[in-house]
Amino acid sequence: MMGMRGGAQNIGAHHTQKKIDTKAVVKKMARRFAPDKKRLLLAVSFGIASTIFAAVAPKLLGDAINVIFDGVVGSKMHNLVAACHGSKVCVEAVLKKSGNAQIASIVSAFPSIPKGIDFTNLYRLLTLTIGLYVANSFLSLGQSYVMAGVAQRATALLRRDVEEKLGRLPLSYFDSKSHGDTMSRVANDIDNISTVVQQGLSQLLTSILGIVVFLIVMIIISPFLALVAVITVPLALLSAKRIAKSSQGLFVSQWKHTGQINGHIEESYSGHQLIRAFGATERSKETFDQYNERLYQASYKAQFLSGIVQPMMQFFSNLNFVLIAVVGGYRAAQGAIAFGTVVAFTQYARQFTMPMTQIASQINLLQSGIASADRVFELLEAGEETPIPTSGALNKSLKGRIELRGVSFSYNKETPLIEDLNVVVEAGEQLAIVGPTGAGKTTLVNLLMRFYEIDSGEILIDGVPYSELGRDEVRTAYAMVLQDSWLFDGTIRENIAYGTDDKSSDIVEAAKSARADAFVRTLSHGYETAVTEMGTSLSAGQRQLLTIARAIVANPPILILDEATSNVDSRTEMLLQEAMATIRNGRTSFIIAHRLSTIRSANHIIVMREGRIVEYGNHESLLAANGYYKELYESQYA
């Protein structure tokens, strides 16, 4: 559709591993959560409370078990206690004498020797524990519930921002990038981010809280042993970091290749008929297999690295345990520490390393999210069209006079296309662009519609320079019919109505003018037939008639007809020419046609060749000039 672009850039073929600025990506991601600060804070508070409850509950349960244990010990010594008349000192002494030093030490801890299990106290403790568990469950429910909202809102916002971004990207972005890859960024990468945020953020939060809570508990119990317990932390962190670093590269490659394969799939399904008809299925499959293999290599390695985090962290957890046991045992043997403390400490150390393992796993999962986020941010940060505010400088009742004043343009600097072009098209006049195939005729359309900005010079509409107008302001003046008849997933009525914002406009009337009404009426649901329902049954010519109706309904002062009638048979074309003549009446029009017959009466004719304008005039003056136009003309009607 666009004119040639010499040496167009080839995107997506580079295989060099991109390095991600993790900090920047995380920061950008964090900034996206800022609007939900309050909810996030709420979730954190829920998380803190539930973690504290979760830490206290086992302690109470332990107390309850101690009550049972004590009761059992007490009841076993029933006779002994009776013999000692309830004296604790007496019982201890008897026990020590009989060689039960261990039991004696237990007894010494009793305030008084229980007769059996103290059920009142036990029920009290159990009720308290169950209360804590209920509270814990509700709090963690609250946390997940709120986090689900935060995660989904963030994801929806991200998708919305990407969508809005697509509206601001210059046309050159879409012309040069693989469509499937752009789609993959929205469908696959944002989906991945959503999963990571949903699962990861919540768990990461609880895990960090868990670490803090248990660290505090450990410090309270024994600052010395707490110091021993954290010795392995840097080691564990270092290893986790190393793994995360390598896995990030693999995740980057995984999502990059997902985009690539999506690109290939999108393209292959778009050109499906052709691939089949040329028997190129095998070849397309070969390319697919290459991408697929690369994706497989990256994903299984990434999965492997993520998977070994847990066993690795388990090793550190055990190392930690043994260290505490050795150092604590040594100190206990010296009498510097009660061995009960060491035993309790080992249990807390276990609970301390569990969230560590989770964090390490989550950090690794985050790498996948970061790789995806980077791809999404890359799209969000792609160079935009410079925003031009709507100025209101354009008169509401536009006449449609167009002037090109010293316009120069090229797609890239090395091959200048249009240089110092001066054309004036008065309101209601016709300008035709002719030239052999591929002469760059659509380039002019790109400039008039402001799909691309000119390098120098000025285009004026009703005397107002483009540079003083917003892009949409310029476009209100135009309706165009393009060679590729694009319709969207909606009914025929909606597709024709696409041309206007005016709800009252007569769709059927426009369809009649475009000669589309007759075939639309034969469809089972008439104007309410969905375009996709018909799939392939809408012929190219019929599609084009609909796009013409769409332009008619837009009712603009200026028309652009880009090879518009190439798919319509000559009889239909004649009818269309009539319709066009009617709507062209009083409108400025730019026509790109291959049949010189259709533009013979145009006020202005621009003759293009190899991307450049070679002649300019009207039919008579150009024939008289005896130049390229004449050559074209004669070849056509000779």
Add this chain to the structure above:
Amino acid sequence: MLGSLLLRFARPYRKLIITVLLVVTIQTVGNLYLPNLNAELINNGIVSGKLSKIISIGIEMLALTVGIGAIAATGVLYASKASMGIGKDLRAAIFEKVSAFSEDDIAEFSTAALITMNTNDVSQIQLFAQVALTMMIMAPIMAVGGVIMAMRENAKLSLVIAVVVPIMAAIVITMVRLAVPGFNQIQRKIDKLNLILREQITGVRVVRAFRKVPFEESRFNDANQSLAKTALYVNRIFAFSMPSLMLVLNGSTIAVVYFGSHLISSGSMPVGNLVAFITYITQIFFSVMMSVFVIVMMPRAISCADRISKVLAREAHVRNADTTLPLPLRANIALEGISFGYEGSEEPVINDLTLAIPFGKTTAVIGGTGSGKSTLVKLLVRSYDPTSGSISFSGQDIRDVELDELWSRIALTPQTSYLFKGSLRYNLTIGRVDATDEEIFNALEIAQAMSFVEGLEGGLDYQVDQGGTNFSGGQRQRLAIARALVSDREILIFDDCFSALDATTDRKLRSALRERVANKTVVLISQRISTIRDAHQIVVLEDGRLVGVGVHDDLVQSCEPYREIVASQESTEATL
């Protein structure tokens, strides 16, 4: 569906998977043994203050963990290879299947949905396979081990487990039941989002020209909001699941202590058993947590598997017969009484058409928009099969011929010339990989494309953008024609592909083409009399019916619709 799909695609990896299962079993048993060492270290080491014992058991523990770690790493490696391999094969299977689809099959599923399935849905399944492989074996072993050990400690107390397990199962089943429809919707909504996105990208010029960016944004946002709503619903269901399961499990621990205390008090259970029992309950608890992790991923994987299974199970409308016969060379093509109507439209597009297309001659087809010209081409290349009647090559019905063989005889240049991302050479040799540069240049020469190809940086290595957007419509058409010529097939079909060419190029091209196609069957669809006037045979179609066959001069005499077309085109030329 998920189960059968996974079983089918897991087959090539069964050795890996069996190894994973073995390795994970060893790992789990090792993990179950660790607490024993742990207890021993406390009891025989710390409590009795024997430093040497602490160190020796400590070393034993570390050695065991290193061993378990190494085994676990092997398990993870194989599990990753197997699950990602399943994903790879699934992607390839879908791609292959869709490649064999007819156009109406694709339209039925929608291109956007097929793209989503091929990447997004497959990732859900491979991720599920990965998690399931490592956890699904570990969790039951731990749970069963836990239950057995718990029962050995005290059978009566194990009744608690008998009560708790059905409650947990009920919670999990309810959760999955509620979530599956949600996930079905999620995948469909992702399709919708993809569809809109794809339309916006391919139609970016129209969208901008009609200043419909805000309209498109609102269309996208509706789909986006709707997706977010469903995703939120599903995630909130899961938000309920974990806390409620935790509550049940914690509650069961308390129940164990409560009932245990009475059992102990009555002397029917030693106190040590209670502590052990709690350890095992915790272990069962841990395994349930792991299975929940798998179960959380299951509903989405199930819905993805259903969609994929539907695609894989779909027999393409047009497909090879069970036994295929050879296609005769240099065949005369005969269409006998063929009719065809697209699904959903009442009127047939082709109506009882009988036509002979002789070998080595040029047959031109002309007719109004919607007269069935392009449909005729689609029937010839078997994009569709006629609803009634038959198409045969020298008497051989093409439905009994291998599709690839049919296609290997035909070079099609479709109405809309699509070029692929890749080098120009790649695009031109798509029908015949071994074409030499000389042959390619020769084809370009005939297609009148040499002039602009010469000027391209890198010549045949010049990179084509997707869809060929870095070429103009006319350039694309000429490249498409060159592509057909390079493929050197005995039947050439040009489906209205000269339309974007200016008259000069059109004329030059046709005269250059004439020699090249001397011994080939050419089917030329066009709307321009000038393009077809020299054809050996001109077929005039009107509303899917044959209204005239013959050479130009005869038709002008005998065929009224043809005369009208000629008149309409002459009139535009006459006004010159």
